[in-house]
Amino acid sequence: MRFISFAYTLVVLGASAVWAAPSPAQFQKRASVTDKATIGFATLNGGTTGGGSAVPVTVSTLEALRSAVGGNTAKVVLISGTIRGNETIKVGSNTSVIGKSGAALEGVGISFNTVSNVILRNVKISKVLATYGDAIGVAASNRVWIDHVEVFSDRDHDKDYYDGLIDVTKGSYGVSITYSYLHDHFKTSLVGASDSLADTDSAIRVTYAFNKWANLGSRTPSFRFGKGHIYNNYYTNVNDGINTRVTAELLVQNNVFENVGKPLYSTDSGYANASGNDFGGASNTALTTTWTDVGYSYTLTATASTKAYVNANAGAILSFASTRVLEIDYYGGLIDVGVSDEDIQRGVRLLGAGCDAWPRSFHSGRGVWEGVTWGFASFAGNGKGMGTRPCTVPSGGSVLMYREHHGAYNDVAGASGGVSEEASGQRVRRAQPVTVTVHPRNVTDLPSALDFLSATALYNPRAPRFTQPQRHPPHLSSTSYASLSTLLTRVQMAESREDSVYLAKLAEQAERYEDPEMVENMKRVASSDQELTVEERNLLSVAYKNVIGARRASWRIVSSIEQKEESKGNEAQASRFSFLARGYREKIETELAKICEDILDVLDKHLIPSAASGESKVFYHKMMGDYHRYLAEFATGDKRKESADKSLNAYKAASDVAVTELPPTHPIRLGLALNFSVFYYEILNSPDRACHLAKQAFDDAIAELDTLSEESYKDSTLIMQLLRDNLTLWTSDMQESGDKPADAKEDAAEEGGDNKA
DSSP states (O other): OOOOOHHHHHIIIIIHHHHHSOOTTSSOEEOOTTOOOOSGGGGSTTOOOTTTTOOEEEEOSHHHHHHHTOSSSOEEEEEOSEEEEEEEEEOOSSEEEEEOTTOEEEEEEEEEESOEEEEEESOEEEOOBGGGOOSEEEESOEEEEEESOEEEOOSSSOTTSBOOSEEEETTOEEEEEESOEEEEEEEOOEESSOTTOHHHHTTOEEEEESOEEEEEEEOSSEEESSEEEEESOEEEEEEEEEEEETTOEEEEESOEEEEEEEEEEEESSOEEEEESOBOTTOOBOOEEOOOOOOSSOOOOOOHHHHHHHHHHHOSSOEEOTTTOOEEEEEESOSSBOOOOTTTOSEEEEEEETTOOOOOOEEOOSOOOOBTTEEOOEEEESSSOOOEEOOEEOOTTOOEEEEEEOOOOEEOGGGOOSSOOOOTTOOOEEOOOEEEEEEOSSOTTOHHHHHHHHHHOOEEOTTOTTOSSOOEEOOBOOHHHHHHHHHHHHHHHHHHHHHHHHHHHHHHHHTTOTTOHHHHHHHHHHHTTSSOOOHHHHHHHHHHHHHHHHHHHHHHHHHHHHHHHHHTTOSOHHHHHHHHHHHHHHHHHHHHHHHHHHHHHHHIIIIIHHHOOSHHHHHHHHHHHHHHHHHHHHHOOHHHHHHHHHHHHHHHHHHHHHHHHHSOTTOHHHHHHHHHHHHHHHHTSOOHHHHHHHHHHHHHHHHHTGGGOOHHHHHHHHHHHHHHHHHHHHHHHHHHHTTSSOOOOOOOTTOOOOOSOO
16 A cells, blocks of 8 residues: 555654653643752752642632742742733742643733742743733742743733743842743843942852744843853744843853844853853853853753754643642532531541551641641531541551532521521531542552541540540442542542653653553543543554554564465465464454454444544544555455444544634544545545545645634645655556556555544
C-alpha cells in the first residue's frame, strides 16, 4: 500500500521535533509543595522554604485566596482553577503559594512587600491592569523564589495599560526567578525603580535562570544598581533585551537570543560580564565588568542546548501528585451523633490506619500537624469542642483528613444557627456539606480506613443527651459506609490518574512504545468515565497506535512470505514453510484482534459516552473507525463484512459531527477525511469514493486556509499534503488499471500514533 494515512506520519515528522523543543506547557514535571529554592540568590541567607511542611490549604475564590495568604505564620496555599478579579493580593512571610495543574489568576496580581521567605510556583498570572500594580511585585523583601510561573498580558493596548510582569524593587535581595515563561507584554521586568534610590537598591540581588522571554517590548530585565545573575535564558522576538543601568553589575552566561534587537546593552554606566551567549547575530554593547562572585554554586547548561531545554521546562507545568491535597465536596452526614450545633460547626478529623497510641487531649480551633504526630483537631466554636486523639501513623499508613459540617440534632428550645423550629418541639436534623480531603499518604487500605472510622470514639461533653462527659461511639450507617467507600475510591482514582499519565509520558519520551505499562496506564485513565484532556487523549492514541502499528507491519510481511511459499507449488518443503508461515500469521492476527477489541471496548463504554466537546466526539468516533478498519484488514468472510460495516458507521458518525462543529482546516477533521478515504480505497475497494472524499476535504480546507490558526498550521498543511499525495497516487493507479482499484501496496508510513490530532 503506497498511500499514506494520518497518524504515523505525524509522529515521525512531528513528535520527534516536538519533544526536541516542546512548548512550555507540554510535559508536566514532578514537584513537591515542600520544595525549597535550589537555584540562585534565594538559596543564600538560610535559604527559601516558604511554608515548608505546613498543612496545605486549597483555595478557589478570590476571597479565600486573600484570606489564606495573609499573616506571617508558615502556610502552604494551593490555588485550584481560575480566580478572576481586579486587585493585587498581598502575601505574608513564610508562605508558599502554589498552583495546582491549570491554576490561573486573571486580573489578579501577587505582591511580596516587606516580607521574607516566600515562594510562588506553578501558576499563570495574566492581564493585571496598571491600576493595581505589577502581575508579580517584589518590594523591600528577601528570600523570594518565583518558579515555573507563566506571566503575560497582551500588546493590543498602550504600553502603560499594564505595569510590569515581574518587578523587583526597594532593595530586595535573595530573589530567584527560575523556569518561568514571560510573554506578550511591553514592560516586562524592572529591577530597581528609580535612579535616585542608589542607597536602597544597591543591595538588590536577583537570579534569572532557565526562563523563556517571548514577544516582549523591553525590560528583559532592566536592571538598576545591585547585582544580577542571568544565565541559560531563551529570548525570542524581543525588542530590547537585557539593559544594565546605573552601576548595576550583571553576570550574563549561556543565554540564547533570537530576533532580539539589542540583546545586551548599557544605560548610564551599567556593566555586564558576558560569556557563552548566542546573541543571534546582534551585538553586545554593554560596558564590561569582571564581577563573578555570586556566592552560590550553579551549573550551566550548554548554550547549544539552552533553547530546547528551556522550551521543555519553562512555564506552569509542575505536577504535585505525590504531595497535593484533594478536596471533594460530599453532601450528607457520614456520622449520626447527638451533639449540639453550637459545639460542632466545622472541624478537622484525621483517620490513620494502624494507629496504636491514643492519649486523650483537648484542643480548640484547628489542629496543627507536626512530624509524624497526627490527631483529631477539635471543632471551632466555643472552645470546648471535640476530644482530640494524637496518633502516630506508621510510614505508608493511610491517612484521611476531612473537614465537615455535621448534620446536628438540636433541641428546639436550645437550637442555634437558624435551625428550623417545629411546634412539636422535636429534634430536627440539618444536612450540611462535608469536605473530604486526602493528604499525601497511600490511601489504598480502604477497609482499614473505614474500620478506623467506625471504631473511632467522639468525645463531646456538651451533647444534650449526656449529663456528663463520656465517650460517644459514632454510628456509621451502611449507606454512609457505601458513600464513603465510593468517595475514597474516586480519590484513589484521582491520585492514580496523574501518576498514570506521567508514566505514559515517560514511556513515550523513552520511545518504549511496546512497554505494556504505557497502554495499561492510559487505558486506566480512559476508563475513568471522565472527559480526557487533549494531552491524555493523544497519549492514549499514541499508546495503542504504536503497539498495533508494529503488528500490522508484521502481519503484512508474514502474509507476503506465506503467499510466496504457497506459490511454489506442492513441493514438500514449500508446503511445510507455508504451514509454518500461516501459523505465525494467525498468531499475529490474534494479537491484533486483542488490541483492537481492547481499545474498541474502552471507546464504546467510556470515551464516547463521556465525550463532551465536538473535537472529542470526532476524535473518538474516528478512532473507532480506524480500529474496526484494522480488524477488517485481516478478517475474512462475515467477520470482515461486520468490521467494515462498523468502521463505516463510525467514520460516518465522526463526519456528521465534524462538518457541524469543526472548521475544514481543523487537523482532526482533515485526519478523519484522510483515514476515511483510505477506508474506501482499501477496505471497500471504492477508489472513486475515496478520491471524491479526499478531494472534497482538500478543497474545503484550501478555501479557508487564510483562517488557519498559527497553532495548527503545521499539522493541517501536512495532512493536506498527504491528502493530495494520495489523490495523485490513486488517480494514477486508476488510470493504469483501467479504472479498477490497484492492488494493495506496501504501506511504509501507515499509522503509528495520533500525536497531534
